[in-house]
Structure formats: structure tokens, C-alpha cells
Amino acid sequence: MEEDDSTKVLDLIKDLVLRLLSHNPTSNSSPTSSDFQKSLRYAIRILTSRMTPSIAPDAAAIAESIKRRLATEGKSSQALTFADLYTKFASKTGPGSVNNKWAVLYLLKIVAEDRKCRQTQFESSMLLPNLVASDPVLGKKSGAAPEKEWQKGVLLVAKDPENLRDVAFKEFSNLLKEENEVTEEVLVRDVLYACQGIDGKYVKFDNNSDGYVLSNLVKASRATRTMVRKLCEMGWLFRKVKGYISESMERFPAEDIGTVGHAFCAALQDELSEYYKLLAILEAQSMNPIPLVSEAASSGNYLSLRRLAVWFAEPMAKMRLMAVLVDKCRVLKGGTMAGAIHLHAQHGDPLVLEFMRRLLRRVCSPLFEMVRSWVLEGELEDIFSEFFVVGQQVKAESLWREGYRLHAGMLPSFISQSLAQRILRTGKSINFLRVCCEDMGWADAATEAAAAAGTTTKRGGLGYGETDALESLVDEAAKRIDKHLLDVMHKRYKFKDHCLAIKRYLLLGQGDFVQYLMDIVGPELSEPANAISSFKLSGLLETAIRSSNAQYDDPDILDRLKVKMMPHGTGDRGWDVFSLEYEARVPLDTVFTESVMSKYLRIFNFLWKLRRVEHALIGTWKTMKPNCITSCSLTKLHHGVKLQLLSTLRRCQVLWVEMNHFVTNLQYYIMFEVLEVSWSDFSNEMEAAMDLDDLLAAHEKYLHSIFEKSLLGEQSQTLCKSLFVLFDIILRFRSHADRLYEGIHELQCRTIESSLPSRDKSKKSRTTERSLETASWIADGKKALTQRAGEFLRNVEQDLAALAKEYSSLLEEFISQLPLQQHVDLKFLLFRLDFTEFYSQLRPHV
Amino acid sequence: MDQEAARTARESLDLAFHMSNVLDAGIDRHTLSVLIALCDMGVNPEALAAVVKELRREPPSSDTIVSSNKS
Numbered sequence: 001m002e003e004d005d006s007t008k009v010l011d012l013i014k015d016l017v018l019r020l021l022s023h024n025p026t027s028n029s030s031p032t033s034s035d036f037q038k039s040l041r042y043a044i045r046i047l048t049s050r051m052t053p054s055i056a057p058d059a060a061a062i063a064e065s066i067k068r069r070l071a072t073e074g075k076s077s078q079a080l081t082f083a084d085l086y087t088k089f090a091s092k093t094g095p096g097s098v099n100n101k102w103a104v105l106y107l108l109k110i111v112a113e114d115r116k117c118r119q120t121q122f123e124s125s126m127l128l129p130n131l132v133a134s135d136p137v138l139g140k141k142s143g144a145a146p147e148k149e150w151q152k153g154v155l156l157v158a159k160d161p162e163n164l165r166d167v168a169f170k171e172f173s174n175l176l177k178e179e180n181e182v183t184e185e186v187l188v189r190d191v192l193y194a195c196q197g198i199d200g201k202y203v204k205f206d207n208n209s210d211g212y213v214l215s216n217l218v219k220a221s222r223a224t225r226t227m228v229r230k231l232c233e234m235g236w237l238f239r240k241v242k243g244y245i246s247e248s249m250e251r252f253p254a255e256d257i258g259t260v261g262h263a264f265c266a267a268l269q270d271e272l273s274e275y276y277k278l279l280a281i282l283e284a285q286s287m288n289p290i291p292l293v294s295e296a297a298s299s300g301n302y303l304s305l306r307r308l309a310v311w312f313a314e315p316m317a318k319m320r321l322m323a324v325l326v327d328k329c330r331v332l333k334g335g336t337m338a339g340a341i342h343l344h345a346q347h348g349d350p351l352v353l354e355f356m357r358r359l360l361r362r363v364c365s366p367l368f369e370m371v372r373s374w375v376l377e378g379e380l381e382d383i384f385s386e387f388f389v390v391g392q393q394v395k396a397e398s399l400w401r402e403g404y405r406l407h408a409g410m411l412p413s414f415i416s417q418s419l420a421q422r423i424l425r426t427g428k429s430i431n432f433l434r435v436c437c438e439d440m441g442w443a444d445a446a447t448e449a450a451a452a453a454g455t456t457t458k459r460g461g462l463g464y465g466e467t468d469a470l471e472s473l474v475d476e477a478a479k480r481i482d483k484h485l486l487d488v489m490h491k492r493y494k495f496k497d498h499c500l501a502i503k504r505y506l507l508l509g510q511g512d513f514v515q516y517l518m519d520i521v522g523p524e525l526s527e528p529a530n531a532i533s534s535f536k537l538s539g540l541l542e543t544a545i546r547s548s549n550a551q552y553d554d555p556d557i558l559d560r561l562k563v564k565m566m567p568h569g570t571g572d573r574g575w576d577v578f579s580l581e582y583e584a585r586v587p588l589d590t591v592f593t594e595s596v597m598s599k600y601l602r603i604f605n606f607l608w609k610l611r612r613v614e615h616a617l618i619g620t621w622k623t624m625k626p627n628c629i630t631s632c633s634l635t636k637l638h639h640g641v642k643l644q645l646l647s648t649l650r651r652c653q654v655l656w657v658e659m660n661h662f663v664t665n666l667q668y669y670i671m672f673e674v675l676e677v678s679w680s681d682f683s684n685e686m687e688a689a690m691d692l693d694d695l696l697a698a699h700e701k702y703l704h705s706i707f708e709k710s711l712l713g714e715q716s717q718t719l720c721k722s723l724f725v726l727f728d729i730i731l732r733f734r735s736h737a738d739r740l741y742e743g744i745h746e747l748q749c750r751t752i753e754s755s756l757p758s759r760d761k762s763k764k765s766r767t768t769e770r771s772l773e774t775a776s777w778i779a780d781g782k783k784a785l786t787q788r789a790g791e792f793l794r795n796v797e798q799d800l801a802a803l804a805k806e807y808s809s810l811l812e813e814f815i816s817q818l819p820l821q822q823h824v825d826l827k828f829l830l831f832r833l834d835f836t837e838f839y840s841q842l843r844p845h846v
Numbered sequence: 847m848d849q850e851a852a853r854t855a856r857e858s859l860d861l862a863f864h865m866s867n868v869l870d871a872g873i874d875r876h877t878l879s880v881l882i883a884l885c886d887m888g889v890n891p892e893a894l895a896a897v898v899k900e901l902r903r904e905p906p907s908s909d910t911i912v913s914s915n916k917s
Contacts, residue, residue, distance in 0.1 A: 104881070
């Protein structure tokens with residue numbers, strides 16, 4: 001069968017060659033001629049060569065292609081005829097019809113094309129006979145019969161393959177060809193290169209215009225150029241991002257890029273590797289032709305510039321975003337960087353949003369890790385100072401107040417100020433517990449908090465966008481740690497007890513103790529300040545404690561109570577420099593800092609002074625008290641003197657009562673309106689305090705209110721000054737009163753002395769005269785005594801009168817200043833002092 | 847049946863010849879029939895087209911010319 005077929009094919013070929021040769025006018029067509037034999041051999045050689053069709057066998061597609069070509073050539077009627085013929089041809093099926101229709105069609109197509117091509121070539125060769133070198137067929141032909149058609153010289157030139165002109169011509173045409181081929185695929189390849197930051201053959205980076213441009217030497221349409229430039233923006237952006245990453249990575253360990261910056265670079269790197277993947281796919285695709293069988297011209301490569309533009313739309317947006325971020329973040333780091341990136345994440349486009357979210361998760365992870373370890377472990381893992389909590393080395397006592405603070409610049413905007421405060425406080429509490437309280441119980445509290453918040457204590461539990469989770473974690477941790485801290489403060493360090501002790505001893509709340517101390521320390525303190533030994537005073541303090549109810553107090557508390565001598569100048573008395581001190585140890589010194597203690601000291605000084613004045617007045621009262629008896633014994637005195645004595649005594653009494661009224665009411669006010677009220681407020685707030693800051697604030701408020709209400713504040717300085725002057729006057733009054741009673745006492749003694757001997761003889765008062773005579777003190781007898789007494793009493797009375805005048809004017813001033821004070825409680829003091837409206841009625845007259 | 851087949855064959859040949867004319871392929875009827883026959887025998891149409899192209903131009907006087915023609 002095969003034999004048969006092959007002989008049949010051979011026959012057919014012979015026939016074909018014969019027929020073809022018979023058309024050729026120049027050749028001999030006899031079947032026996034050598035030409036025929038040659039042609040036949042040639043034909044067979046062609047046919048047996050393994051030429052395979054370059055297209056898929058599809059008759060319809062070929063027909064379509066032929067039709068379209070006819071149409072584009074302007075032969076639409078022929079195209080229609082052809083279509084008609086083809087449909088008929090295709091409908092012929094069954095025995096006798098052509099089986100291999102596509103082959104026939106294809107054959108026809110190629111032959112027709114070839115013929116047309118030759119015709120046009122021929123035409124052009126006719127028009128430009130001198131430039132026909134490009135057609136070697138014709139050249140050959142003319143070479144065969146030169147003299148017939150063209151002038152010999154020209155043809156010889158054309159024929160010579162070694163001819164320079166010919167060679168140059170060929171090169172030129174090749175160059176043109178190459179340029180024409182620069183259309184798509186080469187450009188696409190170049191653009192793909194450019195997008196990876198590599199210079200292509202035609203598209204190169206130009207430093208002047210700062211971008212990738214298509215070389216000017218290449219002939220391309222304006223549209224193509226624009227397209228290439230647009231696509232190459234990608235390359236420019238890519239260079240920028242890539243440059244930033246490599247730069248940052250290079251500097252990373254040495255300089256302060258920070259972990260956040262590092263994370264940012266890593267995230268960018270990931271995005272870039274996505275982008276590389278895309279480029280790799282595109283590059284692979286660009287090699288493949290479009291899987292379509294149609295005309296050769298349109299079945300170019302899969303990727304055209306336009307397709308590339310579509311492919312690049314999304315990556316371009318991302319790349320642009322990355323470039324913007326890179327620009328923004330070049331100089332930033334840490335929380336600031338995260339905040340800046342977060343600002344860019346506020347975008348309506350879901351694509352951008354999603355991208356930024358992914359990026360931010362990566363960028364923020366070190367930051368959140370810092371927050372987590374800070375809140376749960378109190379660890380500040382911040383080598384590059386990127387965290388918004390900054391720690392500094394301080395002493396234990398100021399750890400709470402100054403040890404840590406917020407760094408506003410590093411606070412990313414997605415963490416609110418209040419949340420940041422809570423974060424700061426929680427970590428601070430842990431550190432405080434660890435450093436100052438030497439407590440380890442917080443670890444349990446932290447674990448509990450983490451469990452309650454639903455996150456693990458492991459790393460990487462939190463991420464960007466889970467602000468709620470972060471907040472709940474912080475809240476839980478803060479709640480528990482603060483509670484634990486307060487528990488420790490109250491139970492282990494007995495915060496309240498110490499406050500109470502301070503109130504009792506420094507604020508003189510413990511009456512019997514103060515009274516006793518005043519009694520035994522008084523004589524010592526009257527000495528000049530530099531003559532007083534604080535050892536002795538410490539001993540006296542001990543005695544005072546032991547002999548008052550204070551002895552039943554906690555020894556730990558009593559142990560902290562110390563005598564303190566303030567720095568003194570010349571002329572200071574003991575009273576001016578003596579003070580009590582309460583030693584606050586770690587961790588209580590966080591609350592009772594030095595400044596707080598100095599305030600307590602000032603309050604103590606004030607109260608001590610007030611006490612002293614009160615004490616002095618009571619002392620005066622004590623000396624005045626037995627006087628009713630002594631005054632009776634003085635009835636024997638001369639009438640004038642007696643009257644004078646009585647009036648002096650009376651003036652003294654009245655002044656004393658006036659002063660006592662003032663001091664008692666002031667004392668009452670300080671004790672009940674100021675100290676106790678503030679204390680009760682403070683206790684309530686202490687109970688309600690949620691964290692150490694609250695506690696500190698409550699204590700601060702307590703102290704401040706005492707300070708202000710006791711007239712020690714800035715605003716009441718003049719008032720305080722006049723008050724101290726009043727105290728001075730009262731103390732001076734005491735010395736005058738003492739002098740008066742001493743004088744009276746002495747007078748009394750003399751009188752008794754002089755009357756005693758006469759009492760035996762006669763009970764007449766006249767006898768005193770005689771006894772006085774014997775007395776050495778009053779040599780001039782009763783008259784002289786009377787005179788002396790009168791003089792003395794007059795002096796005292798004058799002094800007292802001056803004192804009373806000074807006092808009442810000062811008191812007037814003091815009272816008139818009271819209503820000007822801001823503090824509402826001072827109104828009560830005024831009300832108390834002027835209860836009977838005595839002073840207010842007095843005022844208009846003055 | 848044979849007559850039917852012959853008619854179909856003739857018609858097909860007519861149509862093909864028409865198409866050839868429309869396309870201005872310059873192939874006469876007889877040659878076309880031979881070509882169709884060869885195609886039906888499974889000969890590669892591209893090769894056939896090459897043969898037609900080559901032989902129509904001129905007799906292959908030497909191999910070098912053929913190669914230059916092909917280029």
C-alpha cells in the first residue's frame with residue numbers, strides 16, 4: 001500500500017514539475033531534458049525535507065485570514081466572492097471531495113502571497129532600476145541576459161557581491177529593519193528590565209531627567225515614548241524603595257535605624273519580593289505568543305506595552321505608596337515612624353487600606369512587643385530609644401515621679417494619650433514594686449491580667465489594628481497591678497498608719513504628747529539656738545513619748561520620729577529652730593518626698609508656734625489664778641495704789657481674755673476646720689484611690705489644703721506675717737504679765753513681811769509702817785513702798801496699755817484682711833473670731 | 847455512487863480553481879488538481895507551495911542559486 005502510494009506521489013510530482021516547467025518560457029519542458037530532471041530532483045528534495053506547517057491545521061482560520069487580507073487591500077468584492085466560494089468548498093464533504101481542505105487553502109494562500117510579493121518587487125524594481133540590488137533574483141536574471149534589459153555598467157555593479165556600496169546598502173537595510181523591530185517585544189523587555197532597576201538596551205536611566213527614558217537614537221512614535229516613560233515610573237519608584245532598603249540595612253546595627261525601621265524595611269522587602277514574582281511571571285509570559293491563530297502580524301508576543309500598563313496598574317499604586325512612605329520615613333524612627341505610616345493608612349481605597357494594614361502590622365510589631373513587655377513585665381527593651389516611654393536612672397525615691405516619662409514625639413497617633421498614660425503607669429507600677437517594694441507578687445498579677453485579656457504572655461501576641469485588644473490588655477494589667485501595688489502599700493507598708501502618725505506627731509494631733517513635750521522642752525528651748533544640744537532634745541522627746549499615750553504606738557513608727565534642728569542664725573532661740581521630723585523610708589518616700597516633708601515642717605513650725613502661744617497664755621493664766629487671794633491681802637494697801645493695782649490687774653485680765661479668745665478660736669479652727677476636715681477627706685480619697693497616682697494626688701491635695709488653710713500659702717503671706725506679729729505680742733504680753741505678777745508677788749511678800757511682826761502687837765494696818773521701817777528694801781517706810789508700788793504699777797499699766805493698743809490695731813488689721821482671702825474656710829475663722837460682731841462694730845469707729 | 851463522487855470532486859476542483867483565480871495565484875486547472883491530489887495524499891502544503899514557487903520562477907540551474915532564492 002505504501003509502495004503504491006509513494007509511486008503515486010512520485011507520478012504526481014513528476015506531473016506537477018512538468019506542468020510548472022511548461023509555464024516557464026525560458027526552460028525546456030521536455031520530460032527527458034536535463035532541466036526537468038534537475039527540477040524534479042529539486043522538488044523531491046524540497047518535499048522530502050522535514051518542513052512542517054508553521055500553523056495549526058484550521059481551514060476556517062486560514063480562510064478568514066485570506067478574506068481579511070483581501071479586504072484590507074481594498075478588494076472587498078473579491079473578498080466576498082472568496083468567502084462565498086469558501087463556504088461552498090467547505091460544504092463539499094463525503095467521497096470525492098477534497099479531504100485536506102486547509103492544506104489546499106494554505107497552499108493557495110502562500111502561492112498567492114508569493115506572487116503578489118514578486119509583482120510589487122518587480123514594480124519597484126521597474127521604478128528604481130538603479131537600486132534593485134536588494135533583489136538578487138532579478139539581479140541574477142539580468143546577469144544571465146544583461147545586454148537585453150539594462151545598461152551593462154549598472155548591472156555589473158549590482159551583480160558584484162563584493163561591492164562596497166552593496167554591502168553598505170545591506171547594512172543600512174538591516175539597521176532599518178532592526179529599528180523597525182524595536183516596536184513592541186524589545187521595548188517590553190526593556191521596560192521589564194527598567195522596572196527591576198536595570199538598564200535595558202534602549203531604555204536607560206538618565207541622570208539628567210532623573211528617570212528611565214527611551215534612547216533618542218531609537219525611532220519610536222511619540223505615543224510609544226510616552227507609554228514607555230509612564231511604565232518606567234515604576235522603575236524609578238523601585239530604585240527609590242530599593243535604595244532606601246539597602247541603605248537602611250547597611251546602617252542597621254551601627255546606627256539608629258531602630259527595630260521599627262528594620263521592620264519597615266523587612267515589610268518593604270516582602271512587598272518587593274511579591275513584585276519580583278510578578279515581574280518574573282510577566283517576563284515568562286512576554287516570551288509566549290498570544291495563543292491565537294490569526295494573521296502573523298497581529299499574533300505578536302503576549303505582552304504589549306498596553307498590556308503591561310494594565311498589569312502594572314496595581315503594583316504601581318503600591319510602589320508609589322511605598323515610595324511616598326520611604327520619603328516620609330527617611331528621617332523618622334520608632335513610634336514617630338509608625339505614626340507617620342499610620343497617617344497614610346487613613347485611606348478610603350480598600351486596596352491601599354489593605355496594603356497599609358499589612359505593612360503596619362509588620363512595622364508596629366516591635367512597638368507592640370515593647371508595649372507588651374512593658375505592661376506585663378516592666379521591661380524597657382528599647383535600645384534605639386524608639387518607645388514612647390523613656391526611662392532614666394534615678395534614685396529609688398524619685399523612681400515613681402521622675403523615673404519614667406512619656407516621649408510625646410515617639411507616641412504613634414493610633415495610641416491615645418490616655419492609653420499611653422495608662423501604659424506608662426502600669427509599667428511604672430511594676431518597676432516600682434520591683435525596685436522600691438521588693439515585691440514579686442506582681443508577676444502573678446501580670447499573668448492573670450494577660451489571661452483575662454485573652455492574649456498570651458508570649459511575644460507577638462498583638463498587632464496593629466487590634467487597638468481594642470491592646471487597650472483591654474493594658475486595662476486588665478493596669479487594674480490588677482495597681483490593685484496589687486495599693487495592697488502592698490497599705491498592708492505591707494502601712495501607708496495609712498504612717499499618714500496618721502504624721503498627723504499625730506508632726507501636726508500635733510496627739511494632745512497629751514504635745515503638751516508634755518512643750519512642758520519639758522520649753523526651758524531648753526529658751527536658750528540661744530547654738531547652745532542647744534539635739535541629743536538632749538532627743539532624750540526629752542523620748543521622755544515625752546514614754547510619759548504620754550504615744551508609748552502604746554507601733555515602735556516602728558516611734559522609731560521614725562526624730563528631732564530636727566533647723567539651720568539657725570545668730571540670735572535665734574531654741575524655739576525658732578526646733579522641729580520634729582518623720583523619717584519616711586523606701587517606698588514611702590515616694591509619697592513623702594523631701595518637698596512634701598519640708599511642707600510638713602513648715603506646718604509643724606506654725607502649729608508649734610501656735611501651741612507655744614497657747615501654752616504661754618495658759619501659763620499666764622496659771623500665775624493669774626491665785627491672784628484673787630493675793631489681791632485680798634493687798635487690801636491693806638494705800639487706797640490709791642490699790643485702785644491702781646486693781647485697774648492694772650483688770651487691764652491685764654481683759655487683754656488676756658481678748659488674746660485667749662483669739663488664740664483659742666484660731667487653735668480650734670486649725671484643729672477642727674483644717675486638720676480634721678482635710679484628714680477625713682484624705683481618708684475617703686485614700687479608700688477610693690485606684691492607683692498610686694490617685695493616692696499621691698490625694699495626699700498632695702490633703703497637704704495643700706492644710707497648707708493653704710493654715711495661712712501658709714503664697715496668697716496669705718501678709719496675713720501670716722501679721723499673725724506672727726500677733727504671736728510675738730502675745731508672748732511679749734506674757735513676759736509683761738509675768739513681770740506684773742512677780743512685782744505684785746514681791747509687793748505682797750514685802751507687805752506680809754512688814755505686817756507679820758506687827759500682827760502680834762496690833763492688828764491695825766498702821767503697824768506695817770513700823771515693820772516696813774525695819775525692812776531693808778523699803779527704807780523709806782510705807783510711803784516709799786506705796787510710791788514704789790505706784791510707780792511700778794504705772795509702768796506696767798503703761799506697757800500694758802501700749803501693748804493692748806498695738807494688739808488691738810494688729811488684730812483689727814488681721815480681721816480686716818481675713819475676708820479678702822480666697823479660701824472659704826477662712827470665713828469660718830472670721831465668723832468664729834467675730835461671733836458677737838464685737839470687732840465689726842468696733843471697726844467703723846477706728 | 848462513483849458518479850456522485852466524481853461530480854463532487856469536479857465541483858471541488860472548480861471551487862478551488864475559482865478561489866485560486868480570485869487570489870490571483872496563477873495556477874492552472876491541471877496543476878491545481880495535481881496539487882490537491884498531493885495534498886490529499888498528505889504531502890506538506892508548505893513544501894508543495896515552496897516547490898510551486900521555485901519551479902515557477904526558473905529551472906534550478908544550480909544549488910547556490912536555490913539557496914539564495916530561498917533567503
